[in-house]
Amino acid sequence: xxxxxxxxxxxxxxxxxxxxxxxxDPEETMSRGQxxxxxxxxxxxxxxxxxxxxxxxxxxxxxxxxxxxxxxELGDLAxxxxxxxxxxxxxxxxxxxxxxxxxxxxxxxxSGTTGQPTVVGYTDDDLATWATLVARCxxxxxIRPGDxxxxxxxxxxxxxxxxxxxxxxxxxxxxxxxxxxxxxxxxQLITDFQPRAILSTPTYLLTIADGFKKxxxxxxxxxxxxxxxxxxxxxxxxxxxxxxxFDLDALDIYGLSEVxxxxxxxxxxxxxxxxxxxxxxxxxxxxxxxxxxVLETGRxxxxxxxxxxxxxxxxxxxxxHDLTRLLPGTTHPGHRRMGRxxxxxxxxxxxxxxxxxxxxIEELALKEPALxxxxxxxxxxxxxxxxxxxxxxxxDHATLEEAQAGAAHLRMEIKTKIGPSCVINVVExxxxxxxxxxxxxxxxxxxxx
Numbered sequence: 001x002x003x004x005x006x007x008x009x010x011x012x013x014x015x016x017x018x019x020x021x022x023x024x025d026p027e028e029t030m031s032r033g034q035x036x037x038x039x040x041x042x043x044x045x046x047x048x049x050x051x052x053x054x055x056x057x058x059x060x061x062x063x064x065x066x067x068x069x070x071x072x073e074l075g076d077l078a079x080x081x082x083x084x085x086x087x088x089x090x091x092x093x094x095x096x097x098x099x100x101x102x103x104x105x106x107x108x109x110x111s112g113t114t115g116q117p118t119v120v121g122y123t124d125d126d127l128a129t130w131a132t133l134v135a136r137c138x139x140x141x142x143i144r145p146g147d148x149x150x151x152x153x154x155x156x157x158x159x160x161x162x163x164x165x166x167x168x169x170x171x172x173x174x175x176x177x178x179x180x181x182x183x184x185x186x187x188q189l190i191t192d193f194q195p196r197a198i199l200s201t202p203t204y205l206l207t208i209a210d211g212f213k214k215x216x217x218x219x220x221x222x223x224x225x226x227x228x229x230x231x232x233x234x235x236x237x238x239x240x241x242x243x244x245x246f247d248l249d250a251l252d253i254y255g256l257s258e259v260x261x262x263x264x265x266x267x268x269x270x271x272x273x274x275x276x277x278x279x280x281x282x283x284x285x286x287x288x289x290x291x292x293x294v295l296e297t298g299r300x301x302x303x304x305x306x307x308x309x310x311x312x313x314x315x316x317x318x319x320x321h322d323l324t325r326l327l328p329g330t331t332h333p334g335h336r337r338m339g340r341x342x343x344x345x346x347x348x349x350x351x352x353x354x355x356x357x358x359x360x361i362e363e364l365a366l367k368e369p370a371l372x373x374x375x376x377x378x379x380x381x382x383x384x385x386x387x388x389x390x391x392x393x394x395x396d397h398a399t400l401e402e403a404q405a406g407a408a409h410l411r412m413e414i415k416t417k418i419g420p421s422c423v424i425n426v427v428e429x430x431x432x433x434x435x436x437x438x439x440x441x442x443x444x445x446x447x448x449x
Contacts, residue, residue: 002099002123002311004049009041010309012128021145021172025136027280028332035279035334040074042308043283047071047080050314053098056091057316077283077306077317078294084319088258089116097121099312109157110257120159120257121312127166129309130260133278134167137266140276140331141251142226143197145172150195150224152204153231154180159261160231164199167263173197180204183211183434194223202234202242202250206373207434209245213396220247226269228253230262232439233322233341233359237366239272241373254338256322259305259315265338271330274337281309284336285317286326289345300325302345303338321345323357347442349379351388354419358441361390364413370398370406374432381446388422390414396429 013025030038047068050057061067064081071077087096094100103123110118122130143149149168155161161179168175176193178186186208190198198205205227212219224246230253242250254275255262264282265275277284282305286295289302303322307315321344327337343357358377365371375392390410394403407424415421 004052006045006048008045012125030334032334038280039283044071046308046314050316056096080317082317082319085118088118092116093119097313099123108159123311126312131166131170134163134263135171137253137263138171140266140268141228142269147173147197148195149173150176150190150198152178152200159257163261187211190222197226198224199228201231202229202238203439219245224248235359235363237363241366268331274339276332276335276337279335297326351386351420356418360418368406368410370402377441378443378445390424393429394426
């Protein structure tokens, strides 16, 4: 039994009756003052819960000379130390868990492609909360009870597929659990089953669009009206590309496995003005990634999260490495919004003294009519000088000459608006690898020695 020295102020809401599944949760309409009062009570419990049930947190807090009793107001959260992926990896597999016994109901993990896998876990209450928040995201994005929803997120240890699946079911939708890959079959099922909504990464949805065209079908004639897209940063130019290609509304959903999975924040179909963070369950901060200073609302920096209700794996001041800013709420005024992710602090390319992100290249590339959204960046060091090559596909309708002219203009735009010189290599359509999960944009070919 999970215990703490103070009572847990949170109990997951029961599954709503079918007639009520399209209605907002009471917390969605709370004022800012009500949200912050709720955050204080839930944060106080979370800090005690982590300290008393997770030795890794107890050691971490003790090493920084802080105790949960030091938390007496929301601003005191800044007294507590940050955590990150390395904190979780050092505790592999279950050292950061508060629940490892009969309360533990599910385990997910990252792929571990860049190191030790990050393992996350859920109790029954955690799973109920997760489904509720994903359903909240889908409702905000325009999915309704009774809709058919095509789920092209990957199932398995990745949190995207199952997280989206249970959220869609909780809202009362019928889920088509396709998972990722098999693009031709994706097209067939969308054509045959006529789903109203699709769940996918943005770049994989464009791959599905290519699959439609390859089969002689027009994506704009499909049944799809709503796309809820996440798991990778994407730009407004990418949104326009997707919406024009499919004739649908494309909305952003944000999450990461360590904090919960998909459903931490999402956009409203009414405004498309940034993702509202569900602050009844997560306390966000923006910090300067170099100085660790907490920044005011509106300042751009690194996103940090503290969970307020998680039982199996409490998260305290977790550094996401995602770069964004916090903004006042609009459609949900009590919950602040996050601006678009402009990049990741660990994905930043430093090229001859200039800092740049793949999203900046994407923004410029999508303005070139002859160039496709499919590209990669290769960083090499010939003659002891760093050099970046943009490998980009031409569009099907564009001639090689038109694509090369677009590449020349893109090269000039990158030099003028970002700073560094680069090489643009145009390749044939479908030459680059496709991914149904998180897309890898950067290939560092420099000799580490």
